[in-house]
Amino acid sequence: xxxxxxxxxxxxxxxxxxxxxxxxxxxxxxxxxxxxxxxxxxxxxxxxxxxxxxxxxxxxxxxxxxxxxxxxxxxxxxxxxxxxxxxxxxxxxxxxxxxxxxxxxxxxxxxxxxxxxxxxxxxxxxxxxxxxxxxxxxxxxxxxxxxxxxxxxxxxxxxxxxxxxxxxxxxxxxxxxxxxxxxxxxxxxxxxxxxxxxxxxxxxxxxxxxxxxxxxxxxxxxxxxxxxxxxxxxxxxxxxxxxxxxxxxxxxxxxxxxxxxxxxxxxxxxxxxxxxxxxxxxxxx
Amino acid sequence: xxxxxxxxxxxxxxxxxxxxxxxxxxxxxxxxxxxxxxxxxxxxxxxxxxxxxxxxxxxxxxxxxxxxxxxxxxxxxxxxxxxxxxxxxxxxxxxxxxxxxxxxxxxxxxxxxxxxxxxxxxxxxxxxxxxxxxxxxxxxxxxxxxxxxxxxxxxxxxxxxxxxxxxxxxxxxxxxxxxxxxxxxxxxxxxxxxxxxxxxxxxxxxxxxxxxxxxxxxxx
Numbered sequence: 001x002x003x004x005x006x007x008x009x010x011x012x013x014x015x016x017x018x019x020x021x022x023x024x025x026x027x028x029x030x031x032x033x034x035x036x037x038x039x040x041x042x043x044x045x046x047x048x049x050x051x052x053x054x055x056x057x058x059x060x061x062x063x064x065x066x067x068x069x070x071x072x073x074x075x076x077x078x079x080x081x082x083x084x085x086x087x088x089x090x091x092x093x094x095x096x097x098x099x100x101x102x103x104x105x106x107x108x109x110x111x112x113x114x115x116x117x118x119x120x121x122x123x124x125x126x127x128x129x130x131x132x133x134x135x136x137x138x139x140x141x142x143x144x145x146x147x148x149x150x151x152x153x154x155x156x157x158x159x160x161x162x163x164x165x166x167x168x169x170x171x172x173x174x175x176x177x178x179x180x181x182x183x184x185x186x187x188x189x190x191x192x193x194x195x196x197x198x199x200x201x202x203x204x205x206x207x208x209x210x211x212x213x214x215x216x217x218x219x220x221x222x223x224x225x226x227x228x229x230x231x232x233x234x235x236x237x238x239x240x241x242x243x244x245x246x247x248x249x250x251x252x253x254x255x256x257x258x259x260x261x262x263x264x265x266x267x268x269x270x271x272x273x274x275x276x277x278x279x280x281x282x283x284x285x
Numbered sequence: 286x287x288x289x290x291x292x293x294x295x296x297x298x299x300x301x302x303x304x305x306x307x308x309x310x311x312x313x314x315x316x317x318x319x320x321x322x323x324x325x326x327x328x329x330x331x332x333x334x335x336x337x338x339x340x341x342x343x344x345x346x347x348x349x350x351x352x353x354x355x356x357x358x359x360x361x362x363x364x365x366x367x368x369x370x371x372x373x374x375x376x377x378x379x380x381x382x383x384x385x386x387x388x389x390x391x392x393x394x395x396x397x398x399x400x401x402x403x404x405x406x407x408x409x410x411x412x413x414x415x416x417x418x419x420x421x422x423x424x425x426x427x428x429x430x431x432x433x434x435x436x437x438x439x440x441x442x443x444x445x446x447x448x449x450x451x452x453x454x455x456x457x458x459x460x461x462x463x464x465x466x467x468x469x470x471x472x473x474x475x476x477x478x479x480x481x482x483x484x485x486x487x488x489x490x491x492x493x494x495x496x497x498x499x500x501x502x503x504x505x
Contacts, residue, residue, distance in 0.1 A: 204374045207334065208435065209364035210391045 022226070025190040029183050029230025030237075033267050036179040037238045040263070043172045045252045046165045051127075053161065058125065060091075060152040061142055062118040071147040078145050079121060084129040084138055089122040096120065118149055130162060180270050183230070187223045187274030188281075194219065195282045202283065216283065220275050227271020231264040286312040286474045287333070287443050292342035294328055301340070302328050304498040310443065310476055315469040317485050318478040320495035326478035329495070330447050333476075334368050335359050347442045364392050367436030367444040367473075371451035373428040375420040381431045382407060382416040388438035406434035410464065426457035430464065437468065444468065446477040450484060458484055466490075 061079065063072065079088050091099075096117035101109050129135050142151045195202075202215055235255070242254045255263065287310035295301030302325045310316055318326050331337045333344055335351060344351040346365060354362060375384050382403050389399045407413045410430035420428055429449055436444055446465070450458035462485070469475050469490075479485060485492065494501040 201376050201378075204376055205387065205391070206360070207336075207363065207368055207374065208388045208391055209360045209362075209439075211360040214360075214391055 021190060021193065022222075025187060025226045026229045026233070028186045029226055029267065029271070030233040032179050032183045032186065033231050033263075034234040034237060036176050037234045037263065039168070039172045039175045041238055041242070041252075041255070043165070043168045044255070044259075046161070046168055048253055050161050050165050059123050059139070059142075061121040061123055061148055062150040062152060063120060064147055064149045065118060067119075067147040075145055075147045076121070079123060082138070082141075084126045084134060085123055086126055087124040089124075091120045091122055093117055093119045120152075180266075183227070183267070183270045184274035184277065187226050187271045188278035190226065191219050191223055191275045191278040192282050194222075195278065216279050219279055219283075220272055223271040223275025223278075224268045225271070227274070228264055228268040230271075231267025234267075235260055235263060286310055286314070286347065287476065288343070288345040289329070289333075290343040290345070292329065292332060292344065293340045294325075294332060294337065295340055300498075302498050303332075303339075306342070306495070306498070306500055308493055308500060308503065310474055313469070313472050313474055314491065315466065315475040315477070316491040316493055317488070318476060318493050318495055319480070319482055319485070320478075321480055324480075324495045325498045326480075326495055327447050330368075330445050330476070330478055333443075334366050334445055335363060360391075364388075364439050365442050367433075367439070367441035369429065369432045369436050369444070369446045369449045371448040373420070373425075373432045373452070375428055375431055375435075377420055380417050380419055381412060381423065381427075381434075384420070384431055385435045385438055388435050392439050402438060403434075406437060409437070409468075410434045424457075425452050425454075426460060429453060429457075429461055433461075433464065433468070437473065440473075442474065444473050444475045446475065448479055449477065450479065450481065462488065 061075075063075070067075075076088065076090075079085055093115050096119070097109060097112075097115045100117065125138075129138055139151055139153065142148055205215055239254055242252055246252055289306055289308050292303050292306040293301050294303040306325070306329060318329065320326050328337070332339050333346070333351070335354075339352060342352070346362070349362060349365075351362060376387065379387065385403045385406055386399050389402055394402070403416075404413070407416050410433055412427060412430050412434070415423060415427060418427075420431070423431065429452075432449075433444075444465075449465075450461055453461060458481075465475060465477065466488070477485075482492075492504045494503070
């Protein structure tokens, strides 16, 4: 604790003498973490969009017009027994016509002499159905069930979106890793510059009896502060950008409190690690 | 207080710089280590303040054998010594009082203790009015006084001085020597290395003559 207080005093002194270097380091870390944060934000929102699509996704199983009740019962049991099916809703021919009228108006159905719409089951699916080839296998299996005329589903954007999500996640991880290394390097370099500038000071401190911890502490704390400030600044800018996009373009989500805390803490940790490595490499005590 | 026993120190295959050097400094004694440049004075002091390790021999300060210690113990043992140098070795971005406070901060003293002790030391070296000045705002003599105050901050067992008058003019050198004698009278043991025999000729303190790495003679 004593070392920490002295470290803070040393930082105040160093900041007074090297304010430009300190601010420069914070801004550089801010830019690096902003890139990582933007990627994380895009990945998060793609994931949310994907989840919403999955939740809303359903298919319709149209029945043959001449289906008998026994076959329909078997079909219904078959659907209920399927592990990917969470819910089914029977839509009779009359109900289907009613919906069409509700949706498109009376004129749409006025000229019809008979009801051309088939009865159907609206089938809500488990989200795992979109894993691997499950979805296509399910559709194929439905066609094979007796009494099924057709299976209706919107050519799903989910597989494509999933692929995009996977790519984004992978790129996000790679970018995150690169940014972590780069940020650590930036902070380490800033600390290296400070070490080089103060080599003589360290020598004097050693002669006066300073321990390794006493000399290192201000730099470890400085590195951590640079990381924390850079991370916090990029979170603030990302929040502003999110508010702007949500208001004028598309509704998107921002990080939750835990994610924000983790992001800033990770920036601080990178700052600490960068300083630690720089001290280990360049400071001979 | 300080025992130097059969010290040998060399660098590489050349002839050793210090060859079987032995002497003692008793508690409260002030002695001069005199010799021309290259005689081994600074090397001997470096061995005492643990900047270097001897090839053979022993250095005992108080009850602690400085030649049988672990690397981790070095900072703690250095706090038992006070060292001043020809080039003062003050930290440029610290004021006079902050430079003195450094030694006390390192020793873990409280803020209150530091304030009291720093003011006391500034008065002792006659620089109370210059406490907020940075080293570049002080004269050479004043810088050396700050260095002395810092060296005395933790009440060292021995004050080591390596050519402390080397960068000072005659008047400042005399003033500094007078100050060091006053400090010695207060009970602090002092070992001062100098090549300037004329400067200390009239000072009634022991002189240890070092030449080519060996003690040639000692005069009381």
